[in-house]
Amino acid sequence: MSAVTWSLGPGAIGAGRDLTIGGPVTIRVVQGSFDRLADAIFDVEELADQLDVARFQGRTDFIGKIDQYIATHDRGYTLIRGEAGVGKSALAAHLVWTRPCAYHFTRVGAGARIPVEARKNLAAQLIGAWDLAGQFAPDDTFPIGAARPDWLGKVLRAAARQRDTFSPGAPLVLVVDGLDEAEPDPPGMDTGVPLGLPAPDSLPPGVFVVATSRLGPPLDRFQDGSQGWFTLNVDDASNRQDMHDYLTRLLTGPHPDSQLVRLLDEQQITSAAFTATLLDRCAGVWLYLQYVLADIRAGRRSPTDVASLPVGLRTYYMQQIRERWAVDHHWKRLRRPTLALIAALQRPATATELAELACVDRDDVAAWLEGDLRAFLDVTRPWPRTYTMRHQSLRDLFTPTRTQVDHDDGGLGDELHYAILTAHSTLTDHFIPAGDPARRAWTDDYTRTHLPHHAAYAGRLDDLVQDPEFLLACQPDGILRHRHRLTTPAGTAAVDAYEQALDDINRYPEDAPTWWLHIWARKTRATTLADNAAHHTPRPWTIHTAMWTGTTHRTLALHTSTVLALAVLSLPDGRTLLASAGNDHTVQLWDPATGQPVPCLTGHTGTVTALAVLSLPDGPTLLASAGNDHTVRLWNPATGQPGPTLTGHTAPVNALAVLPLPDGPTLLASASDDHTVRLWDPATGQAGPTLTGHTDWVRALAILPLPDGPTLLASAGNDHTVRLWDPATGQAGLTLTGHTGWVTALAVLPLPDGRTLLASASADHTVRLWDPATGQPGPTLTGHTDWVRALAVLPLPDRPTLLASAGNDRTILVWAPDFE
Template sequence: AIREPQPAATLATWAGVPENVTRNLLRGMFRPFLVVRPDGDPDRYLPRHQSLRDFCAGALLRDSDDEDLRHLAFELSAASRAAHGRIVAAFIPDGPVDARVWPEATGYARTNLPEHAALAGLLDDLVNDPGFLRTCDPAVLLRHRRDLTTAAGIAAVNAYERAIDEWPVHPDDPLVWWLHIWASRTRATVLAETAARHANRPWTVETAMWAGTIHRTLDGHVWALAPVPLADGRTLLASAGGHDGTVRLWDPTNGQPVGPPLTGHSAAVRALAPMHLADGRTLLASGGRDGTGRLWDPVSGQPVHSPLTGQDDHVQALAVVRLADGRTLVASAGDEWDATVRLWDPVNGQAFGMPMTGLDGSVEALVSVPLADGRTLLASAGYDEVVRLWDPATCQPVGTPLIGHTRSVNALATVPLTGGRTLLASAGGDRVVRLWDPAIG
């Protein structure tokens, strides 16, 4: 259940097993499954791979045809849930909600307590404790909002999401005060009551007055929007960019979410790109600050293929490129630590060709550029102040870089003209929009 290396004594407490037995197990039969720490404390332990956690949680045996293995999966799942519960209990101060004094949280609790609470089935109760909300890293907590099951828990996190936007704006106010305000405004009644008892400040009707409606459920800024046309004629709206790493689909005719959030990214999603494949399917690509690209079926809400990996750091931009032979590719661009453009085949989820290199700094924009002669080029631009054209079929540069901007180039767009010509528009931090003829560079 642990997510960071812990000493044997701590693991014994969390596991409910005597320390000497725990240490013997860690140094004995469990040793091959633990991280080797040649330069660290040999008495600190961490599972080597997620598959061990999945096995211990019973996840790998639940669908077995063997009844005994399914029974074992049930027992493992119950034991794992109990272990997560003991970890949560180790961090929760004694006493009822009103009397708990939460210490200033750093390290393990701040980063991992929401996950342990979710896996222990305790998250719905804890999100109504202002001390718990102040303890946790907001990005981590919001990532687990999908695990909430009660109306009170969901309402509390919606209020919390609003309150954290106020904290940096009002640094002199107690954090719990803004939890109280937004819980009152959004009718998160359980959290409002507990926060009021912690706030130690007079409440006024004016404080709780608010005529707004919560339209967004993503936390933080929305970095990416994309229309997603479906085979049945509907068009959905995809949005992404919150700290929770989710992609959300919306029905633009009524403003309501369509299905649950698409989860998988471990950090904010910065780019979205819908595509229509030759077999009639529509997929949605997403790229995140976790360095991965992902493909989704917007109808089922399920991932398609394994994550697209290779970028050394954040994925900053995505584009869909259609080759002359009818194939569709996805292009992804990395930040300054990666400075490459990569192509992927969405049909099989595999890399296509070699990475496109030679860029100096973060790549901020990508766009597919169709030419009158039937070819399609890929344009990239970024911090190095130039626009580059690439042949996606060969992954080679086309012509020389397009130079003229004096600051970072942040946006690209194609401009179709009559007669089949296409121009390329670029805009940057120099506050200039430039037009280029990609056919001649």
């Protein structure tokens, strides 16, 4: 189909089709207007050379799919995913250079990975293009609210209205490259899309986002195929064909690369043979191809050496380091530390700066940067030249994930990881202002933005967060997103206090910020921070400020309604996740260490009432959810992918329980308002026996592993009974009667003598104990004056197990149960 005509408004000017001298569509900044807004726009001119946009070849299939999606949808995202180096950035740059759009590249410029800076970049372009400065930035500055994700949404809606006036029917497109490289959003600022971009259903009509990302990062908002998920595969035939066409054009086209042609002629290598060999070694990875071509042009590699190249980009990097860089006698003293500093720094640096940081000779560093390392760096043209890592994939060598660890690398991976930790320590020392700690001048923008990052990796963040000036100078999201790297109780308490104080600091701007830091540090028992803040706070305490005595860790805010269920998942890869569910029909997964949300599990059409975790033998860890839509749903929490939906209940499902049977499968039990308990095989999704006997809603389930006996299932509900079942056979066991009201909760208590008791809580204001082996009732625990709704077992070291109960009387009673 023909290309869709995009629009970016009357304030934008096109660069034309002459890609060798042109640039992207840009914002025309009128003199005296938008000056400070323009500062927020990242300059992408250098991408033209870095990505060889002038010789961009192919990708017609993907561009056609993008156009088709935009032409046939009202709004939404097109996400292009692929392995590192397959040409995603080149495709994004091609779109930016040839079509009017707002754009953001996370690889361009210091701060480009920071969500708030990315959103400001996009907003500034839209404001300039659609003449919105009077509405959003009358003084040429961003308002305080610009830091919030919803502010970009407001700008988008205003731009869309202008588009409807000036270019009705034309799509308004944002191109965003490198979602996988975005830094996490601070707590409470997440939208489900990296960089805090609007969720697909929040985009105004006629607004589209074309985004790229490497494979792997969880992007939960893109689980729905209708939102357009296109993947670039390195083994894809069209990708290899595009690379073949590019090399053919480069070597035999109307404007060939004369230097490469000459080098091939000197070695008597035909362009066809060279192309075939290079295609085989690069395996569709464009970045690998560009590295090799740059090496050949610079004389660092002979065209005859192409056949000896390893397969795979990571393997190529490791070979490059091991066989070419590390054999140099300057490797440990100069080359390795300089390379690690470039990897650690979040902005370009000059040779002089790198030499000073590494404590080595400046000329030696310059020779290394302009020699063997040059092909792997992005270098600015103006003097003084600055250097930064060309691609994130090389930086990834220094911090490998579990799946990237190469146990046959001869220790090189560990060596690089130690080198970058040392670099972070060096940078931490460098960016901490000199002088008296009480009078430091935290004025450098890079320091305020990135020092928490360097300090966290250097193991120094625990100390710095005790300094109120550091906390108040640095960007809050920079500190909070690294809190999971804190290693001491004092550091954790200080950041807890800081997080709580931020709200009051913003709410009461007339107060000194150190006053609120002092208040919350005292409240959260962050003693060191409190003492340090007190030096800046002569104001006395009041009763009001001293009232709160609790301790907080963090707030996880993403649900839009009441949260009813929680579960903890231990995944096979070592991660621990928290699952939450409630009235907004969703199950949200969280990383409790960072506070960041991971995939949001959608599919329920009603309130989600219960969660359960299933660790299957020789299988994945699954998450089960149940709700008012009468269904039980299974999920793979590691990937966010849905599993089977278990149907059969005819009313809301209230409770779930996992039954690991001895010498048998793991079953899942569900209890419902339809008066039944159903058993399921979660490995297959097949239904098992339906347990009938209750005469009213079933509210609670519990698993009873009896000593020297079978594992029983207990259920309870509105018919005032507790019923026992043999889940292996589906047969009913004992019915425990005695309650005079609805039974709301169950708990299992192991006794010191090896026996197991069952506890039940009821609307009759009592807790009852039972011997499940005999059905005999034990003591009735009285003391509550209203419904009892919850039970919990408290196993204490070297002491009898306790039972806690809570209910509508606003009390928690703790019992030492004695069945005798």
